[in-house]
Amino acid sequence: MFDNKSDKLLLEMEEGDAAPEDQHPRCEHGPTVLFYRQSQLPGQGYYACSAHRDSKLCNYHLPANQWKGQPCGTKLPKQDYPLPSRKTAHPATPDPTLSLTALSQDKVNAQYFFDEAALNFLANQCENIGASKVICMGAPRLHFHLRHKLQSFLLDLDERFAEYLGSEEFCLYNMCNNQFFYDRKPFEQFLEGTSSDQLVIVTDPPFGCRTELISHTLRSLRKLHNQINRLPSTPLSIFWIYPYYSANHIRKEMPELEMCDYRINYTNHLRYTNVGKQSRFCGSPVRLFTNVPLRLLQLPLEEGYKYCPKCDCHTAKENLHCNSCEKCPSVNGQTYKHCESCDACVKPNYVHCSNCRRCTQKEGHNCSFYQTKQHCWLCGQKGHIETKCLSLQKRRANYTKGCLLCGKRNHREKRCSYRTKYFREHCFMNETTIQIL
Template identity: 80%
Template sequence: MIENKGGKLLLEMEEDDADPGDQHPRCDHGPTVLFYRESQLPGQGYYACSAHRDSKLCNFQLPADQWKGHSSGNSVPERDYPSSSGKPLKPAAPDPTLTLTALSQDKVNAQYFFDEAALNFLANQCKNIGASKVICLGAPRLHFHLRQKLQSFLLDLDERFAAYLGPEEFCLYNMCNNHFFYNRKPFEQFLEATSADQLLIVTDPPFGCRTELISHTLRSLRKLHNKINQLPSTPLSIFFIFPYYSANHIKQEMPEMEMCDYRINYTNHLRYTNVGKQSRFCGSPVRMFTNVPLRLLHLPEEEGYKYCQKCDLHTAKENIHCNRCGICASLNGQLYRHCESCDVCVKPNYVHCKNCRRCTQREGHNCSFYQTKQHCWLCGVQGHIETNCLKFRKRKLMHTNGCLLCGKKNHRERRCTHRKKYFREFHFMNDTTIQCL
């Protein structure tokens, strides 16, 4: 079970190794997802399509209490490849995405294609990390850009690409539920590795997709790769293309992912680009999240990036290093400033709220509601701030001003050297677990 970040719906996905009799019911787009509201118990919700967020496009909906847990007669038939010979139906084209009409249904399969700079950037990063094979998960233009340079396989929900590519490099696929519509044997053969192979997954999902679903799919592909190659639980390199404002959602599902400062532009999106009257004042908000060490990625200086020696990585030129935070903090291209009161770098237009002990977007906000969305700097749990932390209040050691642990005013609880007296913290793959002593 995974909670919706908006707090209204929850969802549950089937496990990769679940018994076939326990699988979720299926619609025309593969296994469905169980949705239910916070007020409902698991099993009281409904199953709905994983790919289509508009019931007009896929109206499958089954109350959970009507599902008997048997997939017999409910499976999606495997489709034949459009060409019986398994060969492309049309002559090979340099890149059919340059001539095909982009799909435009934002609630399922809207297509936005990388511009030339983004393609070159991604190709260069493949070279920098030594990738020899790439899975393009919903990134067709990148596949056509890479296929002459290294081995690439395209998994996409647009069946038109089967006319240009054979089954050895394309499969019709739903990334929201890891469902293969064609025989997946050619893809499994692609995953077979030699000792010199290094596999990279590049995914560019629709920005309305649930990050829980995409993360689940990425884990499923990793398990499949490890199983085929008889490997232990071995991670795969991932480039996850998504807007920077979804960083917390991605980190919650995949804490090992870090954001690269490179701004991804698209040729056919008015807002996600750095050209045109409707472009954002700070450029495209789209970034690349990755589990590859950021120091291995080289951002082009000619496009407005620099190397920060203190961080040992490339960042945007306007991103100023904060010695207090120890990072180049800006996420969106604005010049962030360090707030002494909450001891963190914030956007330049943020204002500090003494009641919330945080900088917020605006004054006059609903403090009670805002605080339910915050993570406590003491125990790390979401839903309250430090002054309301029941786990720590029992110790009756709270100071009224400054740091609640030591009383000093030049820092907050996250940086206090006294933390080890009250908490035991475990760090693994950028995820921190806090245990109160």
């Protein structure tokens, strides 16, 4: 969960389970994660807690060169994990999230609970896709909302829920390393006899959590489900709740996920809601990322959503379809505008910079620095724009205006018919790779 920009994360956990002790040392929160700074080689990194970003909460720190593949740190046998008193919960058990004090440590397990509209929306989508079982990973209020409608199992790091739920529907769990702190057998029994189209995973991880860790856990749960039910490598339906500005991080790890326009609101967060003086002017930035086809999701018209027949899916009413881009382009709740020079839709407050060949947030910016953050529309690499692309510098036409490949001014290189002369492009699960010919 470390989000320090100077750190780069290495994940070496085995697919399908938490890292075995001969690969990673353990702290009291399960297998640790190997980090190293960008200026270091992997062998010079360090192991730290996967769940806590604050060393005051978990101060485990072990230099990688000191790890000898032997157990170190705290590892409790399964039967020795501290268990609070467990009750056999009845479906009519009151929702404890309405009375419990929400955990508020943003660096580990701050709890923000869905509002009633979000609960109803998520429940409706589970039913729409035909799910009969739901894994609520870090979504306790949704679990209590669903348990009288569908079969639901809660995986959460807050052991207070063990006082309200029996082992047949709750396990103390660290989603950052797929660590089950109680007996995993009841969860495995929950998965038994369930086909892939009957099960959906809904996860609402802390927004500071590394997407590498969550995606690894989701793949691990999928593999466990397939093993238990003796299925081939079959995907499971996923609803991942996360801010829209983390979309690139999610797609990098799980390119099969697409973003739904529905805005998730929380009852106890001042900014991630559409009510209150401190709410964002364009609503909550929290969205639903899913591998379920967006056309199957029914966004409520009464909450300001509409159906776009050209996209064949529901979208926000502010998200106007662009015939040039052939999509509803907005991601942040604003109405985007189409820039003819960029040949793309951009945020309404953006201005076009002829030097950068891009629309930017403001005029008078540092062009050199800005261009180092851009992806070249020619080779697809980050760090330069098209006019400085060395890969095709000798082969492209020398046009100073318009498309650099053909010279026409009614489009940019991204959609030029001449691309096939220079590139071989392969698209798989929303991710495009470019090979220069």
